[in-house]
Amino acid sequence: MHQHYNRDERFVLDGYIEVPAHRYGEFSLAWIREAERILRPGGSIYIVSGYTNLYHILHALRKTHLREVNHIIWRYNFGVYTSRKYVSSHYHILYYEKPGGERTFNLESRYGAWERTADGRSPNYRDREDVWCINREYKPGQTKNKNELPAELLIKMLQYSSNEGDLVCDMFLGGFSTARAAIGLNRRATGFEISGPIFDLRVRELRGIKPGCLLQSLRTPLTERPKNQGRPWTDSDRRALVSRFAILIESGSTKKAAIERLGREFGRGRWSIEKMLKREGILPPRQKAQGSRPG
Numbered sequence: 001m002h003q004h005y006n007r008d009e010r011f012v013l014d015g016y017i018e019v020p021a022h023r024y025g026e027f028s029l030a031w032i033r034e035a036e037r038i039l040r041p042g043g044s045i046y047i048v049s050g051y052t053n054l055y056h057i058l059h060a061l062r063k064t065h066l067r068e069v070n071h072i073i074w075r076y077n078f079g080v081y082t083s084r085k086y087v088s089s090h091y092h093i094l095y096y097e098k099p100g101g102e103r104t105f106n107l108e109s110r111y112g113a114w115e116r117t118a119d120g121r122s123p124n125y126r127d128r129e130d131v132w133c134i135n136r137e138y139k140p141g142q143t144k145n146k147n148e149l150p151a152e153l154l155i156k157m158l159q160y161s162s163n164e165g166d167l168v169c170d171m172f173l174g175g176f177s178t179a180r181a182a183i184g185l186n187r188r189a190t191g192f193e194i195s196g197p198i199f200d201l202r203v204r205e206l207r208g209i210k211p212g213c214l215l216q217s218l219r220t221p222l223t224e225r226p227k228n229q230g231r232p233w234t235d236s237d238r239r240a241l242v243s244r245f246a247i248l249i250e251s252g253s254t255k256k257a258a259i260e261r262l263g264r265e266f267g268r269g270r271w272s273i274e275k276m277l278k279r280e281g282i283l284p285p286r287q288k289a290q291g292s293r294p295g
Contacts, residue, residue, distance in 0.1 A: 017195055024053050029060040031171055036064045038169065042101025044161040047094040048074070048149060054092055061096060069103070070095040070130050074153065077135040093132075104166070109159040112222035114229065118275045124221075132156070148174060154181040155214065162187055164212075176202035184214030220260060227267035233276055241266060241273070242280050255283075 019027045035045055045066065049057045061068075072093035079089030097103045107113065111124035137150040154177055162168060162182075170178040170191035175198070179189040183206070193199040233241075241262065248258035262273050277283040 025056045025059065028053070028056045029063055032057070032060040032066075033064060035169075035171055036066050036098060039066075039098040040101060041098055042103045043098045044069070044103055045096050045098075046157050046161070047096070049092050049094065051088070051092065057094060061094065065099060066096040067099055068094070069097050073131045075131060075133045076150075104161055104163060106160050106163070108221050108223045110156070110219070110221060112224070114225040114269070115222045116229075116269055116271055118271045127156075148177050151177065151181055154178055155185065155218075158182060158185050158187060159218070173202065174198065176206055179206060180209055181214070183209045183211050186212035186215060222263065222269060226263065226269050226272075229267075229269055229272070237266070238276060238280060241276060242282055245277060245282060 032047075039045060047057055047061075070093075072095055074091045074093050075089060076091070077089070079087040081087060108124065111122075111127050113122075113124050115123055117123055132153070134150055134153045134156075137148070158168065158181055162185075164186040165188065167188045167190060168178065168182040170176075170189070173179060173191040173193035176193075179191060179202075182189040189206075193202070244262060244265065245258055248261060249255070253261070259270055259273050259277075262268075263270050266273065274283060278285050
């Protein structure tokens with residue numbers, strides 16, 4: 001593991017237990033069968049795996065009754081450096097379900113189906129594509145486990161595949177990242193960790209997390225089609241928008257909160273509001289990245 005990460009190992013907790021390569025197949029089958037057993041009918045499971053042992057994981061899944069929903073690719077920044085082959089900058093996320101019940105999939109948990117970007121594209125569609133570009137987290141000077149998943153990745157999974165009050169189980173708690181995200185989203189959390197030092201430290205930290213503390217940081221999706229979506233802006237609409245935006249900002253509202261409120265008041269999508277404020281010179285236009293084009 002040490003050769004894969006450019007980091008100060010003084011802040012990495014001891015006690016990480018690796019499965020011997022010759023036992024990885026039987027180990028994978030054993031724990032995945034247990035995961036199948038404890039999942040409720042209709043329950044979801046996400047398994048994050050590198051390429052090296054992926055065939056063991058897939059073989060184990062095929063020995064169960066779990067059913068594939070998606071094979072997701074998680075693309076991250078700063079892959080493992082190589083000089084004689086391509087740089088590895090992705091993991092596989094195997095998204096499966098247990099048959100026999102209705103699977104939770106919150107279609108509009110992050111973006112509404114009616115939402116559109118300034119160029120007319122659907123952020124809901126883009127967010128649900130099966131290639132996820134999410135950077136890994138770096139925590140200089142902080143105690144960490146050897147192999148932690150970023151909170152953004154975990155929150156996305158939990159938003160789509162669980163509801164408040166649901167029970168989320170992590171078969172390998174490690175740095176307790178999944179448990180922290182679950183509790184922060186007002187879910188219940190349980191799981192397993194056989195490393196004593198890691199477990200003792202993270203359990204103490206977990207007790208200080210307030211259930212639901214992450215909910216306020218989530219964006220509010222627009223789940224209903226705005227009544228004025230697609231209608232041209234009139235001069236009076238534009239003047240009213242500029243005036244109302246100024247009033248909200250002067251009253252202490254953040255730009256994000258003001259735009260969301262204006263969307264409700266004017267019956268338009270957030271991107272439409274932003275685009276018009278930029279046209280009126282209230283918001284700065286988005287800067288295009290400078291670079292050379294290929295010949």
